[in-house]
Amino acid sequence: MNGRNEPQQESASAHGYALRSYESGDEAAVLETFNRVFAAIDPTFEPRDLRTWRWLFEGNPSGRRLWLAVTPEGRIVAQCAGIAQRMLIDGEPTFVSQSIDSMADPTFTQGLKRPGAFVRTCLGYWDAYSGSGPDRDAFVWGWPVETAWRIGKSQLKYEVVRTQGLLFATERTFAAGPAPGIDVAEVASFDEDVRELFDRVAPTSRCIAVRDAPQLTWRFLERPGFTYRIATARRAGRLVGLAVFRDGSFEGVPCGALCEWLIDPDVPEAGHALAHWAFACTLEAGRDELVVVLPDSRPWWMLMQSIGFRVRPTKYFPVARYFSKRHHPRWLWDHWYYTLADTDLV
């Protein structure tokens, strides 16, 4: 748990379940419940395997966030889970987590008194992991579907950070080429100088998840079942840009996706060169468009439009539950930099 305080546990009670953090051995029951619950509500759902589960929750170098409601027999009543992220907020190290896989097993939860097992589990998660300070999650965020959003806003105090637009480019609109003096190369691994690049990028956004070799290796090279292409941009040998591409789909539309985008703020032409590479990857994959998700409040939102990206709405809207007044959703709208790499969407 990366040095974090062991959270308070709550033993089995009148509710008929215990609230506690994940313990080794829970994974089979968690996975069985996850696959059953989500298959019932999502016809396109593909069951998750144990390897993927372990990657998601045990492999993340930023830590684990798993809070469960468990019956005495070891069955999972509800889960509140998140992807931990090491952050720099105003230059200070801290954490946040992206809420994912939240669920309640209807077998147990129907007829339960308010607040239900799910809400109690989420409240336990926040008690365990969230708050102010370097080892707590400053905010918890997510990309809710409509049903989750109704519960999130009414019972868990989530608020909308933004309504997310999608930047997309087609062969007709795309207008970036290679940049003189910038060498773009596809690579098979992340080197240690990624952190140096991140340290140059980070001061331009007051709120940003740490990009370093361990984190990106976990996110893109160790994820089971997914293949990503990674490119670096260098000027005179110095890393000035990093991009990750994936052939896939977004909101059901086949496309190339720019999953990660980290550009030295003093070398915007590195972004042009990497966008050129990513668009070539898109055409190579037989796709018509390249898409990227960025905050509209950050500089690359406009810079992407200047090289031929256009904007259309999406169904997505990041929401956040914040634990200090400073990190109000409007502040996050203004200062938080994220890419698809921060999400579980690609």
Add this chain to the structure above:
Amino acid sequence: MTANDYEIREYLPGDEESIVRCFNDVFTDGDDRFVGRDVESWRWSFTDNPAGWRVYVAVCDGRVVAQCAAQPLRMIVEGAEATFAQGVDSMTHPAHRRGLKRPGLFVNTANAFFDRYGGADRDVVHFGLPIEQAFKMGTTFLKYEVVRTQTVLGLAPVVPPDTWPAEVERLGAFDEQVRWLYDRCSGAFGASAIRDATFLEWRFSRPGATYVRLGVRDEQGILRGLAVYRRTHLVVDDVGCVCEWLVPPEEPEVAELLERGLRRLAHEDGATGLALVVPDWSPWFAWMQERGWRVHPSVYTMCSRHWVRRLTPLWLRNHWWYTLADTDLV
């Protein structure tokens, strides 16, 4: 101060001077751009609005010290007439911000306002475009929710056509053709304020503001599209704001003429750029980008509080047509 020191009630004729005095005291505080309001302007905002007025005040010692107010809009929502109202000029006099304990004087005034005006048979939606401070107040105490973080279509620099497009005319008074045009456009809108001569004449007769009305007509003189322009401050200074844009989506040739007219007008007017607000689901959102307009972030968040279950912020995001004319920003 106690609750007995304040009377919270609906506006009564004669309140306007005290409201305006309070408004000027509140908004002059720390705003270099602020231009004091007069009673004529207040009357235009509220009592002259053909859709009516929504004003609740808190009065202390005979003076208005807080206000919760809104400008109603006659709407068509899923084919039926309804009313939305835009919250404007919310205020509490600085000397009374500690008046009453939690939830405070303004929230008490607002709650009385919502009790009076919100409901399935009254205003079905209240909305607003608050900046950060008002946004926190609205979401924390008044149950406002985010419809969308508002983007603005912007064009800068403006490259004008060499000449004024001959098919584009400067319109005089609006007439019944505005409603005909609205009816041709509104089929795709789940919810929209009714554009007719009454509404637009009131909206674009705002005291102290100069608007230019542009239109394109067919050979029979029938109005095929209209745009209303005003150079003002919107995020940045001297922007040519497209306050209204009403063109059937299946008539891009009309849009092209109007857009060229707007470019020419902005150029002649010395505007630094052009700005337009339309919903991002609108075909015009994509069309304008094809013409070189870009999608800019803004400090505004469109928020709503709904009184009919189905008119959730999510539904409004996907179905509600609005332009700057629906707001008090320009």
